Each structure stands twice: as structure tokens, then as C-alpha cells.
Amino acid sequence: MVKVPAxxxxxxxxxxxxxxxxxxxxxxxxxxxxxxxxxxxxxTGWLADEVCPVELVEDRPREALLVQCRSDRIEPSGxxxxxxxxxxxxxxxxxxxQTVACLCEACARRLLDLVAEGNxxxxxxxxxxxxxPGAVGPDSLLTEITKLTAVRQxxxxx
Numbered sequence: 001m002v003k004v005p006a007x008x009x010x011x012x013x014x015x016x017x018x019x020x021x022x023x024x025x026x027x028x029x030x031x032x033x034x035x036x037x038x039x040x041x042x043x044t045g046w047l048a049d050e051v052c053p054v055e056l057v058e059d060r061p062r063e064a065l066l067v068q069c070r071s072d073r074i075e076p077s078g079x080x081x082x083x084x085x086x087x088x089x090x091x092x093x094x095x096x097x098q099t100v101a102c103l104c105e106a107c108a109r110r111l112l113d114l115v116a117e118g119n120x121x122x123x124x125x126x127x128x129x130x131x132x133p134g135a136v137g138p139d140s141l142l143t144e145i146t147k148l149t150a151v152r153q154x155x156x157x158x
Contacts, residue, residue: 027075035069035077043068047087053095061087125150 013019027033035043043065051064061084069076077083100108114126129147133140 030073032073032075035074039072039074040077040079040083044083044087044090047084048090048094052088052091 046068047061047065051061055061055064062080065080065084066076103111115124117124129151133144
């Protein structure tokens with residue numbers, strides 16, 4: 001406990017040379033060390049492999065990272081959000097690669113055809129299928145018939 005009134009702490013300049021020295025003293029007294037780039041990479045991998053695949057609640061990977069830093073006696077860097085985002089992206093890539101690896105070749109080709117940009121308007125078939133048909137009329141009816149025809153093409157309907 002520092003026994004300093006809260007209003008005095010608000011006046012403390014955290015970017016000053018003294019503050020940096022105080023942080024070093026506090027780290028040494030508590031047995032912590034600053035995070036290194038190697039720590040960040042290791043923590044990103046750990047989050048991607050162990051936490052992100054099972055935690056779908058937005059704040060949980062961040063909380064898990066802070067707990068792990070405390071356990072490892074590492075002072076969290078100012079890059080926590082970046083580490084969490086990188087871990088989520090890595091976990092997503094692994095999940096997608098594993099999912100695609102489980103699909104048969106024909107299924108994978110059909111899925112790729114759905115997202116390939118090859119329609120008359122330059123969009124992916126899936127995007128055009130999801131589009132709202134709008135008001136009922138001859139034009140919207142023809143558009144929906146075109147969508148159905150595209151889905152029924154060989155390789156997509158099953």
C-alpha cells in the first residue's frame with residue numbers, strides 16, 4: 001500500500017522518468033518482468049491453441065491472457081488487444097483449415113463456387129442469394145428465378 005490519497009495519484013505523471021523508475025522498482029519487488037516479443041508470440045500461440053477454440057465470449061481470451069501473464073510473472077504489455085486479435089485470427093485460420101480438410105473434394109469445390117466472385121454483377125453467388133428480393137414484381141421474380149437456376153447448376157445443388 002502506498003498510503004497516498006487518490007487525488008494525489010491522479011496528478012502523478014505516468015510518463016515521467018521517475019514513474020519509469022518506480023515501475024522498475026515495483027516489478028523487482030514483486031518479481032515481475034516486462035513482456036518481450038518472444039513472450040507475446042508464445043502467449044499468442046497459447047491463446048490460439050488453448051483458449052480461443054473453446055472460449056466464444058468476447059472478453060474471456062483477454063482475461064485468460066492477463067491471468068497467464070500474472071502466473072508467468074510478466075507485466076502485460078500495452079499490446080494486449082493486438083495479442084488477443086492475433087490469437088483469434090490464428091485460431092480461426094486453423095479451424096477453417098481443419099474444416100476444409102474434413103470436406104470431400106466435391107464439397108469443398110461447391111463451397112468455393114458459392115463464394116467465388118463470378119456473377120454478372122461481380123459478386124459471389126452466396127452474397128447474391130442472401131440479398132433481399134425487394135418488392136414483388138416481374139423484375140424481382142426474374143432475379144429470384146436466376147438465383148434458383150444458379151443454385152441448381154451441376155455441383156451446387158445437393
